[in-house]
Amino acid sequence: MNQTTALTVTQVNRFLKSLIEGDGRLNDIIIAGEISNFSGHYRSGHLYFSLKDESSVLKAVMFANSARRLQFRPGDGMRVIARGRVSVYEASGQYQLYVQDMQPDGVGALALAFEQLKTRLAAQGLFDQERKRPLPACPQRIGVVTSPTGAAVQDILQIISRRWPVAEVVLCPVLVQGEKAPGQLAAALEALNQEGSCDVIIIGRGGGSLEDLWAFNDEKLARTVAASRIPVVSAVGHETDFTICDFAADLRAPTPSAAAELCTPELYAELDKVRAYNRYFKDKAEDTIAAMRQAVDLLVRESPLSRPEAYMVQRRQDLTDLTRNLERLCGARLEEGRKALALASGKLDALSPLKVLARGYSVVFHEGKAVRDLEALPSGAKVTLRAEKGRREAKLL
Helix, strand or coil, X not given: CCHHHCCCHHHHHHHHXXXXXXXXXXXXXXXXXXXXXXXXXXXXXXXXXXXXXXXXXXXXEECHHHXXXXXXXXXXXXXXXXXXXXXXXXXXXXXXXXXXXXXXXXXXXXXHHHHHHHHHHHHCCCCCHHHCXXXXXXXXXXXXXECCCCHHHHHHHHHHHHHCCCCEEEEEECCCCCCCHHHHHHHHHHHHHHHCCCCEEEEEECXXXXXXXXXXXCHHHHHHHHHCCCCEEEEECCCCCCCHHHHHCCXXXXXXXXXXXXXXXXXXXXXXXXXXXXXXXXXXXXXXXXXXXXXXXXXXXXXXXXXXXXXXXXXXXXXXXXXXXXXXXXXXXHHHHHHHHHHHHHHHHHCCHHHHHHCCCCEEXXXXXXXXXXXXXXXXXXXXXXXXXXXEEEECC
């Protein structure tokens, strides 16, 4: 074997790569298959997966610049149609499909992306009914986020001016179609919330195809709508059109014109209500005044105000009776107190030690205390003898 003719591994892989890439039939092919072993590199944005059918598997990669254009999220088990080129990755000697574009097989990419995003946001509670806020009954300022040149803004302004001309319209002109539209729509909502410049917000546009309305299916816009402190009414397209923005909003209107009607009361109907309230409160006030007048008349007829002299005579008699009763009660209470005092004095006098001394007894004191047992005192102890009349010092033998 002549080693001078040996090829390196790199040379072989490079040669195979040149053969495959030189075959024009493999430079732009369309392949249908089922995704397996799907992996998305979160930092680079590249997608790595395999396409398989009943008997074979083909490695595939989709770089970030192509993956960003996808309108749906690929995943294992999903059948797709991929377009790309076949080449060899020299480092591993493995040939693979370099995908440039990919579509779901059997369902539109936009429709699939719509359902995927709707399901994911619903699972996060973004569409829960508990998050919905009621619209103000009589808004003073109405924010409108839409295209300044479309028919939708004219319909909204016309209906507001007809139904509720007292409201001020705060118009935020934005793009409603194209790549820049979702960012402008979200920014307009955030600006209205930061400034607190309106009581309710209408966001929307006129009808169109699914592609035309796609700006209102943006995830960031949906989260901005759900996070708005100001109630949001979504009015995108016609009655049969639904967008993610509709589900995130506090209220969905079938058309921009309907949104203007939902956000505004009818002026003349409100004036009728005011007139009805005015009549009601006027009637209540008149009834109250009449009842109070009747009560005053009755008081004047039945009270002492009608016969003041008789009233004074009766009050004087009542005062005299009260005075007599008070004197009687005070006298009885005073007599009871005297009797109780005499009884207590008698008992106290009977128990007085002076009475005992008056009968010829005396008391012996030692150091200020009465002596009960003379045997307890030592000989020579000084004591005090107290009789009824006088006291003397003594010394025990």
